[in-house]
Amino acid sequence: MVASTSIKGKRPSVVVLGGGYGGLTTAKALDDIADVTLVDPSDAFLHNVASWRALVQPDWVDRIFMPLNQLLRHGRFLRDRAVEVEGRKVTLASGAELEPDYLVLATGSSYPFPAKAAEADQHRAKAALQGAHEALQKAQRCLIVGAGPAGLELAGEIKHFMPEKTITVVDVSPDILSGPFDQALRDELKRQLDELGVRLVLGSPLRELPEAAPGSLAPVEVTTEAGETVTADIWFRAFGVRPATGYVRGALANARDARGYLSVDERLQVKGVDGVYALGDISSADRDTALAAGQQAEVLAANIRALITGEGEQLAYQPGPPLIAVPLGPQAGATQLPDGVTGAEATASIKGESMLIEMYSVHFNAQDR
Ligand SMILES: Cc1cc2nc3c(=O)[nH]c(=O)nc-3n(C[C@H](O)[C@H](O)[C@H](O)COP(=O)(O)OP(=O)(O)OC[C@H]3O[C@@H](n4cnc5c(N)ncnc54)[C@H](O)[C@@H]3O)c2cc1C
Structure with a gap:
């Protein structure tokens, strides 16, 4: 088992691989209690929910890329890529190695350009989108x-x-x-x-x-x-979501199915691998939505916090009912809510007008505090 309390005077370490929807939420939620390291090959979080809006309205391009080095107040951001992960041991493309107390795999998925970027550098990615x-x-x-x-x-x-x-x-x-x-x-x-x-x-x-x-x-x-x-x-x-889990080795590789998804238990721990968790588009739990990745991140962060403090129950992640908002531009579209289907006006106010940008941009303000 992973140590459930911190060594006196030293905060437990958490490494989060991937600064997408799930990774950024987990890293941010644990920043005050753990020594958090966030790793991503890109210098920016891409709010790809609004990629199509940026494709048709280029003044959105700058808004959908958010600088990962401004996410954490205490923790650090490493611009690097995990190339091998075995148990809690991570080898990065730079050759650096990390072995945290808690390892969160949140490397998400690739999706054809221009919904997701083919370039890790945000300036190149923005230029490609403009093109x-x-x-x-x-x-x-x-x-x-x-x-x-x-x-x-x-x-x-x-x-x-x-x-x-x-x-x-x-x-x-x-x-x-x-x-x-x-x-x-x-x-x-x-x-x-x-x-x-x-x-x-x-x-x-x-x-x-x-x-x-x-x-x-x-x-x-x-x-x-x-x-x-x-x-x-x-x-x-x-079409063509592809989970990014090619780096797993050993017992983690045994938990990976033929399509690349990692099998997790209800606490989002990778089956058979202590202290290693997977969420979002790579996990066998509810996946393929930013919403689910964020909700899983909240459950996981609460569980890791409870392990660190020794207080609180371990929570199980429960997928919610089908929920989807499909805007057709800022003023049209339809949405399925738990109590039924609603039309253009509600869809515009839920998602179409804002494309949910403030929900994420609010996290990238570490330099203001
Ligand atoms: C056009 C489009 C619109 C969408 N709209 C919605 C929507 O409205 N609502 C909704 O809920 N969902 C939506 N989705 C789905 C949503 O975008 C995904 O489910 C979400 O991105 C998954 O989040 P994640 O955190 O698992 O991974 P991702 O967001 O894919 O992030 C993964 C991160 O990991 C990094 N990474 C990859 N490999 C490594 C590595 N080896 N080492 C370190 N870091 C690595 C990547 O650079 C990336 O930053 C949409 C998807 C698309 C394509």
């Missing part, structure tokens, strides 16, 4: 592959800010937004997409994906297995 904006401006016809929440949101953002573009969304599924959602949510979104003039081509796989890089100006032609051809001047790939 995609310029390419989109020059394009007349846009193809979006994937009718999940990300693809639908992108269609809505483009239609709101660049209404003259024609947009086609294709998906292998016979309906939009697969997942545990009410049909009323899909029906309302389809009604609004139809009003916006977004064309949906559903129910048949593409023979192959376009060769051009997503987000670049290039002639695109795709054909579905059912024989429908779509041509465009630019395309975006709105």
